[in-house]
Amino acid sequence: xxxxxxxxxxxxxxxxxxxxxxxxxxxxxxxxxxxxxxxxxxxxxxxxxxxxxxxxxxxxxxxxxxxxxxxxxxxxxxxxxxxxxxxxxxxxxxxxxxxxxxxxxxxxxxxxxxxxxxxxxxxxxxxxxxxxxxxxxxxxxxxxxxxxxxxxxxxxxxxxxxxxxxxxxxxxxxxxxxxxxxxxxxxxxxxx
Amino acid sequence: xxxxxxxxxxxxxxxxxxxxxxxxxxxxxxxxxxxxxxxxxxxxxxxxxxxxxxxxxxxxxxxxxxxxxxxxxxxxxxxxxxxxxxxxxxxxxxxxxxxxxxxxxxxxxxxxxxxxxxxxxxxxxxxxxxxxxxxxxxxxxxxxxxxxxxxxxxxxxxxxxxxxxxxxxxxxxxxxxxxxxxxxxxxxxxxx
Numbered sequence: 334x335x336x337x338x339x340x341x342x343x344x345x346x347x348x349x350x351x352x353x354x355x356x357x358x359x360x361x362x363x364x365x366x367x368x369x370x371x372x373x374x375x376x377x378x379x380x381x382x383x384x385x386x387x388x389x390x391x392x393x394x395x396x397x398x399x400x401x402x403x404x405x406x407x408x409x410x411x412x413x414x415x416x417x418x419x420x421x422x423x424x425x426x427x428x429x430x431x432x433x434x435x436x437x438x439x440x441x442x443x444x445x446x447x448x449x450x451x452x453x454x455x456x457x458x459x460x461x462x463x464x465x466x467x468x469x470x471x472x473x474x475x476x477x478x479x480x481x482x483x484x485x486x487x488x489x490x491x492x493x494x495x496x497x498x499x500x501x502x503x504x505x506x507x508x509x510x511x512x513x514x515x516x517x518x519x520x521x522x523x524x525x
Numbered sequence: 526x527x528x529x530x531x532x533x534x535x536x537x538x539x540x541x542x543x544x545x546x547x548x549x550x551x552x553x554x555x556x557x558x559x560x561x562x563x564x565x566x567x568x569x570x571x572x573x574x575x576x577x578x579x580x581x582x583x584x585x586x587x588x589x590x591x592x593x594x595x596x597x598x599x600x601x602x603x604x605x606x607x608x609x610x611x612x613x614x615x616x617x618x619x620x621x622x623x624x625x626x627x628x629x630x631x632x633x634x635x636x637x638x639x640x641x642x643x644x645x646x647x648x649x650x651x652x653x654x655x656x657x658x659x660x661x662x663x664x665x666x667x668x669x670x671x672x673x674x675x676x677x678x679x680x681x682x683x684x685x686x687x688x689x690x691x692x693x694x695x696x697x698x699x700x701x702x703x704x705x706x707x708x709x710x711x712x713x714x715x716x717x
Contacts, residue, residue: 374607374608376603376606376607386595386596386599387579387596387599389592400581403578404578404579407578407579408600408603411568411600411604412603412604412607414568415566415568415604415607415609416566417607417609
C-alpha cells in the first residue's frame with residue numbers, strides 16, 4: 334500500500350465506541366500509517382492531551398459529556414476549516430451530540446468531511462479484554478455512570494465506516510479506514 | 526499596501542491588554558486587511574466563539590483565568606503546528622501565563638512564532654471610553670475582580686509589538702502589525 338501525500342481538503346475521522354473497543358489503538362495505527370507514507374500533516378487529538386488542555390475537570394453527566402464532545406468537535410472543525418485532516422477518539426456516547434459535531438464539521442469542510450468511524454465491540458467483548466480493569470470495577474458498582482454498563486451508548490445508525498474489532502485484526506481495521514479515504518479522494522495512490 | 530498570499534510558516538498574534546484597550550478592534554481590522562489582500566487562511570479566534578465553545582463556565586479567579594488563557598493558547602499552538610496563522614485577543618493579564626503560551630507556540634512553530642501584541646491603553650483611558658459600561662460598574666464595586674481596577678494586569682516586558690491606542694489611529698495600529706509581519710518574513714510584498 335502506498336499513499337501519495339495529496340489531500341484535496343480537510344476531513345475529520347471521528348472514532349466512537351465503548352471504552353476498550355479499540356478506538357485509540359486503531360486511530361493511532363491509522364495515524365502512523367498515514368505518516369509513514371508521507372502524509373505528515375494529520376492531527377491526532379490524543380486522549381491525554383485533550384484531557385489536559387481542553388476538557389480538564391469535566392465529569393460524566395450528560396451535560397459534561399456533551400461539553401466534552403462538542404469542545405473536541407469545535408477544535409476539529411477549526412482544523413478542517415483550514416484543510417488540516419484530524420482524527421480523534423472519544424467515547425462520544427450520544428448520537429445527537431455526534432450529529433451536532435457532524436453539522437459543525439460539514440459547515441466548514443463540506444458534505445462528507447465528517448467521517449464517523451464506529452468501533453464496534455460489544456460490552457461483553459470489552460469487559461473480557463478489560464485492559465484498564467475499569468469494567469470489573471464498573472460491574473461491581475464502583476464506577477458510576479460507566480458507558481455501556483451504567484450509562485448509555487447510542488451506536489451510530491449510519492456510520493461511514495464500521496470496524497468490528499472482535500472479528501478483524503488491527504491491520505484489517507486500518508486498511509478499511511485507509512481504503513475509505515482513498516475511495517473518497519481524501520488521499521490518493523493507495524496500492525495493495 | 527499590498528500583501529502577497531505567501532506565508533512561510535504559521536504564527537500566533539497574541540493581543541493582550543485591558544478590557545476596552547482595543548484588542549478586538551485592532552485584531553479584527555488586521556484580520557480584515559490580511560483577507561482583503563488575499564491572505565484568507567488566517568484564523569481569528571473570536572471572543573464570543575471562544576467563550577461559547579472553548580471556555581464556557583470559567584470565572585475570574587487566577588486559576589480560571591489561567592485555564593482560559595492556556596486553553597486558547599493550546600488551540601493556537603495546534604493551528605501554528607499545521608502552519609495556520611492565528612490571531613486572538615484575550616485580556617490574558619498574567620505575564621507568566623502568557624509566557625507559557627509563548628513556550629507552547631514556539632515549541633511547534635519555532636522561535637518567533639509567538640508575537641505578543643501589547644495593546645497599551647491606561648486604565649484611565651479605558652475607563653474614559655467605557656464602551657460596555659463595565660468600568661463604571663467595576664469602580665462602583667459592582668464587578669469584583671475586574672482587571673485593572675480590582676484585579677492585576679501585568680504588562681509585557683518585551684512585547685514584539687506595542688500599540689498605543691490612545692495616541693495612534695486604528696489604521697496606524699494595523700500598519701504597525703502588518704509591517705512587523707512583513708519585516709519578519711511572515712508575509713511579503715507589503716507596499717505603501
